[in-house]
Amino acid sequence: MQQFLNYLNSTQTPGETGNFAWATIYILIIFGGISVAVIAMNWLERKVLAHMQVRLGPMRVGPHGLLQPIADALKLLIKEDIMPAEADRLMFWMAPVIVVITAFTVFIVIPFGPTHAVTDMNIGVLFMLGVSSLGVLGIIMAGWASNSHYPLLGALRSSSQMVSYEIAMGMAVISAILMTTLTADGAGTLSMIQIVQAQDKQQMWFLFRMFPFGFLAFFIFAIAMVAETNRAPFDLPEAESELVAGFHTEYSGFRWSLFFLAEYAAMLAVSSIAVTLWMGGWMRPFSHWLAGDTWDAFFSFFPAATFFLLFVVALAGTVRMPKHAAFKIQKAGLGAFALVLGGIGVLLLIPPVKDRIQDIYWFVAKVSVFMYAYIWYRGTFPRYRFDQLMKLGWKVMIPVGIAVLIVVAAAPAFNFVW
């Protein structure tokens, strides 16, 4: 028991110390956290997209539609389980499972803080690239097993799209890894935690390292990750107006919700990778520029401040609710929700919590910027055509990626690093 508690002061991840109990707890927390994030993301996407489109979005289930994703999830769970008569039953059953497993497995190596990762693999980046590319297998299986034309076309599009963009993605990732060698001892690393620590040591996010090449590599990754997760403007595999719903046309109910869960989990995963590789992972912004105890104290209030802001927004929403008998329960619910947010804010002010939550807070904040961008793209851009997508991938992204890689690899050899 003592050993169990001692872990809290350890400086290693549970995987490294072989602490099985804590690893299990971490896995459960991450699984729960991702599921909650997907639910929140579902609500946010509908709300933000609606506001971009001069609509209100969900408003009826719970105050401002806050309970809508839960209602939807319940609906999906109790729907009839339909399997097409001519479907390949085993593959049809396995496809969503594979997609979900791969999407969640990536999170094993993602560091939410110096010790907040399930494990710190010394080949973390390779593991992440390998596992996330397995997801395409599930999609192809789904398309094939449905035994229908639209899913088949969607699956084929998806496979070629993912394979092509993985190359560009790999080029960008390698240039980030090369940047980890730009230290005095020149030792590079593939471990996700050490990549962030390398950025800490070099006192600079890789985003700004060797400007603009670090930025270019990040930019290529940022585009490739949208394509990799099949989101607009690269959402060809599930292009609604062309292929009805692409590879998951024949899926419904719980199986479909697994695809949905996997899509959002994958979005979170690739965003986390981008944050880890280029945006300093758990480091707070300006951690070297605005260093010192005062600034540390100042930035440590951000988590609580965020929740207080949400508390104020929710409170304002409660006050502005229409004065109508039908809104009594909603008003109370939103008020209670505001209080919960405020309570969390107060909780985050308690010193031990305040210190420990820092890393996770900044990591989540950076990831949420990416999530917002995903919604934003979807609300703004038309969809690429299949051949144009391939053209962009092979004729623009990969050459630029290779060029960036060559510069990043060659510059240190001439002692020309900035």
Place this chain on the structure above:
Amino acid sequence: MTFKELTRKVLLLDLLQGLALTFRYQNPKEIYTEQYPLQRPRVAERYRGAPRLGVNAETNETLCIACDLCALACPEHLIVVTSERNPNTRRKELTTFTYDLSRCMFCGLCEDACPTDCLELTQDFELASYSREGMIWDRTTLERGPQPTKYER
């Protein structure tokens, strides 16, 4: 390609402009949706909605003279007017008037045809009914308007 176009293309200005536009529109003041049962839409004065038979406000007598012009004007032949001649005044008097709303396309031709401005299409636009029979309005419904079902706990 001119230099300007090239800069636009490399700096992704075309995409950023679109992004800026959608970002601006997130202002909640721009929301256009009406929350229908709470916010009642204000229909125009000339709106062609539920039909109504006018009655004389003082005597409570119908204004309809049973001339059958509306029934003749209706493209869907959904109005049926029956009348009988009053032996005392020797005038035609309205007995029944049925109007099948389920077939009505609210073209307003009956309204135009009515010589006494008795039949008119009003601003009432909520015409849902629980049954097909409920869509066939008789004379009382047309004169008083549909009476909502009252539910009690």
Place this chain on the structure above:
Amino acid sequence: MADDTKSRTAHLDLDTPESQIETYMHRRAAPAREEETYLDANELVLNMGPQHPSTHGVLRVILKLDGEKVLGTECIIGYLHRGVEKIAENRTYTMFNPYVDRMDYVAAVSNGLGYCEAVEKLLNIEAPPRAQYIRVILAELNRLASHMLWLGTHALDIGAITPLFYTFRDREEILKIFEKYCGARLTTHAFRIGGCQYETYEGFEQDVIKFCKFVRPKIDEYETLLTTNRIWVERTRGVGVISAADAIDFGVTGPVLRASGVKWDLRKAQPYAAYKNFEFDIPIGQNGDTYDRYIVRIAEMHQSLRIIEQAVGAIPEGPIMGKVPKVMKPPVGEIYHSIEAPKGELGYFIVSDGSTQPYRVRVRPPSFVNLQALDKMVRGALVADVVAVIGTIDIVLGEVDR
């Protein structure tokens, strides 16, 4: 190729019992010969519609694909057939008027205008000038509404979901003017034979002018989202090209024809209503591709605003209804009258036998004729282009099937 013709005729053969129709599904279940099995075929037959998100209603397109490349298409229409032309034979001239609104239901005013003018020509009467001006204003507002709906749905087909909501929001303002003027938003029944039934309401002119001022920046906003957007340009430029000669051969009219570079607009070529009094340009394109059709329609929206602004300041005083007999009995004869509807040439051919009901009414719907060019436009393109081209032709299935 023999295979091709077989499946083509199978759908049209009404005498064959359904069990004997050889469709793709039947062939697959029980292959007639060994070499006809599914696995050996290099053609993929994809059935798009009638329940598909982007066939604009109930159009059914059977695509023959090689991978994603389209080898041929076959349009199957009639899922929304209501027999409007037959209904006309059993209604008096006045009674048929509201039915024409239900053909192209997003441009009901134009439909009504065409029908009323055709019957007026048959009766040899003319609507008074005030009615003519009101007709022009409403018809042009309707053109804007139709183009806005087209833009929203077309952009949605290509994957941009946001313009749909902006266009619908602005179209709402037009519908409000319609509602205030004639009491209905969509199927307006705004005009009657011989003029207009309704006098303009108080504040009509101000409403229209206010709308024109309101909508100009909004059109610029749609352009910000689309015109220069590289994805939009790539998706539309060079897609669904139809040359001027081909367009004329197919009988294509409206913006689709003008985008191919043919300057043909019935408002200029055969001025009807009060159009000869107004100054406006006919925007034309050069390449006849989807991008040009988009540009032409956007330019037309600006031209419509120009016409509206000229007309609304110059509405003459006077009656709104011409001298029309109570019982309409046109002389024996026939008439063809066509107008420039938002989608192209909308023609009415009416045969009168001297009775109160037309002997025959035939409608020349622009959507139906334009749809014929679909196969020409998409052959050799990709599946995604089929959707874009269906959107750019701007079909309304109510009008195609009638």
